[in-house]
Amino acid sequence: MKNKLPFIISGVAILIAVGVFFVSRSGRASDLISESMKSASPVRIYAQKAKETYLADKSKRHFEHYDLDHDQKVSQDEYLAGRRRSFKRLDKNQDGVLNFDEYAASAMNRFDQADHNHDGFLNMEDFAVIDNHKGQDEKGVEP
Incomplete structure (x- = not known):
């Protein structure tokens, strides 16, 4: 299991990155990030x-x-x-x-x-x- 941990963490990071990319492309990123943080x-x-x-x-x-x-x-x-x-x-x-x-x-x-x-x-x-x-x-x- 120890040997698989880096691959699991990498996989989760990739999934998160892909999810953020698609959410930002769909125009719903403003729903997730407040206007004050953007400005x-x-x-x-x-x-x-x-x-x-x-x-x-x-x-x-x-x-x-x-x-x-x-x-x-x-x-x-x-x-x-x-x-x-x-x-x-x-x-x-x-x-x-x-x-x-x-x-x-x-x-x-x-x-x-x-x-x-x-x-x-x-x-x-x-x-x-x-x-x-x-x-x-x-x-x-x-x-």
Whole structure:
């Protein structure tokens, strides 16, 4: 019996894991785990704070790009000036009109910069580079 005990314990652990998996897939996991436990998860808290920090930083860079006189306010003139700068940056042939190729070139350039091994695909690390380059190359401005 002593020799079978590890197999029995392993079998029970597998059954429990399979049961938890199927319960969570069926949508009844919320019945088993209280809402307070879900919202207090350290991973969930960390992810939420990281998201909030990223969005705040991105918003700050975006705002600073438009706030030309650094008075912590963006006037209509400042806003339009920022949009004009973005338009001019995208209008490669300076004809006053954006065609699709000019508009898409910015996104393709970021993709190419992020695709380190040039295989035409982005892995998780490559994908993170897109946001970094976007903030540096465009100074936080989105078309």
